[in-house]
Amino acid sequence: MATLDEHPSEDGPAAPAAVFPEAETQDPSGWGAKFHSVRFRVVAAMLGMMLAGLITAGLVTFVVQFQEADARLDQALLDKANSVVKIVQTKKKTSGDYANRTYISALHEAAEDIEPRSNEVMAGIVDGRVAWTVEGNGDKALLEDSMLADAAELRNPAGASFGELDADGRPLRTVVVPMRGVTGTFFLVGRDAADQREHNASSVRTYSLVSLGMLLAAAVIGGIVAGRLLDPLRRLREASRAVGPEDLTQRVEVRKGEDDVTLLAKTFNTMLERLDEGAQQQQQFLDDAGHELRTPLTILRGHLELETVDDPDDVIATRDVLLDEVDRMQRLVDDLLLLANSGEIGFIQREPVRIPELLDQVMEKVHVLADRHWQIDERADYVVEADPQRLTQALVQLAANAVKYTRPSSTIALGSRIERPTATDGTSLPPQDTLVLWVRDDGIGIAAEDQQRIFERFGRVHTGRGVEGSGLGLAIVAAIAQAHGGVATVESEYGHGATFIIRIPLQSSGVRV
Numbered sequence: 003m004a005t006l007d008e009h010p011s012e013d014g015p016a017a018p019a020a021v022f023p024e025a026e027t028q029d030p031s032g033w034g035a036k037f038h039s040v041r042f043r044v045v046a047a048m049l050g051m052m053l054a055g056l057i058t059a060g061l062v063t064f065v066v067q068f069q070e071a072d073a074r075l076d077q078a079l080l081d082k083a084n085s086v087v088k089i090v091q092t093k094k095k096t097s098g099d100y101a102n103r104t105y106i107s108a109l110h111e112a113a114e115d116i117e118p119r120s121n122e123v124m125a126g127i128v129d130g131r132v133a134w135t136v137e138g139n140g141d142k143a144l145l146e147d148s149m150l151a152d153a154a155e156l157r158n159p160a161g162a163s164f165g166e167l168d169a170d171g172r173p174l175r176t177v178v179v180p181m182r183g184v185t186g187t188f189f190l191v192g193r194d195a196a197d198q199r200e201h202n203a204s205s206v207r208t209y210s211l212v213s214l215g216m217l218l219a220a221a222v223i224g225g226i227v228a229g230r231l232l233d234p235l236r237r238l239r240e241a242s243r244a245v246g247p248e249d250l251t252q253r254v255e256v257r258k259g260e261d262d263v264t265l266l267a268k269t270f271n272t273m274l275e276r277l278d279e280g281a282q283q284q285q286q287f288l289d290d291a292g293h294e295l296r297t298p299l300t301i302l303r304g305h306l307e308l309e310t311v312d313d314p315d316d317v318i319a320t321r322d323v324l325l326d327e328v329d330r331m332q333r334l335v336d337d338l339l340l341l342a343n344s345g346e347i348g349f350i351q352r353e354p355v356r357i358p359e360l361l362d363q364v365m366e367k368v369h370v371l372a373d374r375h376w377q378i379d380e381r382a383d384y385v386v387e388a389d390p391q392r393l394t395q396a397l398v399q400l401a402a403n404a405v406k407y408t409r410p411s412s413t414i415a416l417g418s419r420i421e422r423p424t425a426t427d428g429t430s431l432p433p434q435d436t437l438v439l440w441v442r443d444d445g446i447g448i449a450a451e452d453q454q455r456i457f458e459r460f461g462r463v464h465t466g467r468g469v470e471g472s473g474l475g476l477a478i479v480a481a482i483a484q485a486h487g488g489v490a491t492v493e494s495e496y497g498h499g500a501t502f503i504i505r506i507p508l509q510s511s512g513v514r515v
């Protein structure tokens with residue numbers, strides 16, 4: 003198992019270098035690799051999106067909030083200015099004292115009576131000039147002399163006008179209202195907005211600090227979570243680096259769960275298992291093939307060593323034996339090659355096959371093999387799509403086996419039948435016909451526990467004296483059946499004969515001859 007703390011690159015140097023050269027050349031612990039890691043990119047993308055969201059939310063909130071605060075301030079100043087103007091106009095009409103005074107001086111008196119707040123200033127503008135100012139804070143004038151000209155410029159005869167002046171670095175929000183019916187006379191009320199602005203700036207600072215904290219927390223938590231989620235990928239990489247031709251036993255530790263990464267780890271393990279299985283089968287096959295080829299070679303060597311070269315009779319006899327053994331080796335190699343190719347496309351060539359004729363031709367070939375009661379059990383009078391050569395090869399092999407494991411008085415029967423599915427299984431698929439071919443004998447049979455093994459390569463049971471064979475015959479029969487999409491099976495009981503059956507599902511329904 004590749005575990006969290008393993009560093010296979012240090013442990014298994016040779017094989018991974020050859021199998022995964024690219025992986026070996028990369029330094030998984032380098033900073034470059036860290037910046038390119040999925041974990042870093044996932045966290046960076048998440049933080050980027052959070053940052054963009056926080057900035058947008060902050061901008062929208064604060065712009066709206068600041069504008070509203072300015073609007074509230076402007077409205078308060080306007081209300082104040084209007085109320086003063088209204089007082090003056092009322093008094094002018096009703097009070098005898100006021101009747102003879104100018105509007106500007108009446109305004110001045112009203113402003114002084116009202117007493118502006120400590121952060122406020124009031125001013126009277128007449129004919130484009132500031133005529134007087136009343137400061138709320140006598141110690142520190144908001145509307146300094148240098149600003150008077152700018153203040154006078156803020157007037158608008160059409161109605162109230164809002165503005166902002168720079169009072170020595172402090173923002174002075176102003177509203178100027180015209181005196182209705184008195185041309186050229188205006189009244190200004192201004193308020194220091196520095197405190198309000200400072201309050202706004204402090205809100206922005208608090209928001210920024212909280213956001214930064216959130217981003218840092220998200221980076222830490224996101225990093226840990228992403229690391230945990232992607233951990234199987236890291237272990238997958240380590241396991242891949244450790245897997246080599248001589249070690250397919252590595253597996254990735256799979257955590258509980260059904261998430262994508264866990265499923266990937268499971269799939270990876272399944273793939274390794276298959277590779278491992280395939281490699282083991284290949285090794286087994288090579289061992290068996292080597293072993294089988296060694297026997298005829300030993301025989302060849304033995305005969306050659308014992309041969310008396312000056313005795314022509316002995317030379318001829320040895321030659322015959324050697325040719326026999328070479329033939330056996332040839333058959334073995336041919337069978338091995340055939341099995342090796344059996345999985346390839348083109349191994350079988352389908353064409354219309356008339357089953358009764360196929361059976362007759364096989365019978366013609368096999369009845370001369372030995373003196374037995376040869377017979378045909380049943381004939382399927384159908385034409386089906388199959389490879390006649392391969393089917394003949396399989397049936398001849400089964401018949402030859404039957405000869406080997408029966409006595410002269412025994413019966414060997416061939417048969418064929420088309421099986422149609424009787425009941426539908428509830429699916430909408432059209433029922434598929436099956437071609438069934440068999441070779442039956444009443445020989446020694448096969449014990450139940452051996453019936454699986456005999457279809458494997460070199461799987462032999464009755465290997466007594468006089469029974470020749472390589473153990474590849476039934477493997478070839480099974481390969482031919484599988485290449486047709488079917489299976490080869492046996493029904494037998496030890497001592498009571500055997501029936502070898504090939505079942506081939508038909509791609510299209512068989513046609514009657």
Ligand code: ADP
Nearest residue numbers: 403404407456462463464471472473474475476
């Ligand atoms: P072999 O070359 O040994 O015959 P096969 O693959 O053809 O190899 O058969 C595998 C084994 O199956 C044989 O060794 C034999 O034990 C058993 N077998 C095959 N055919 C028969 C049969 N008709 N009756 C009994 N046993 C059989």
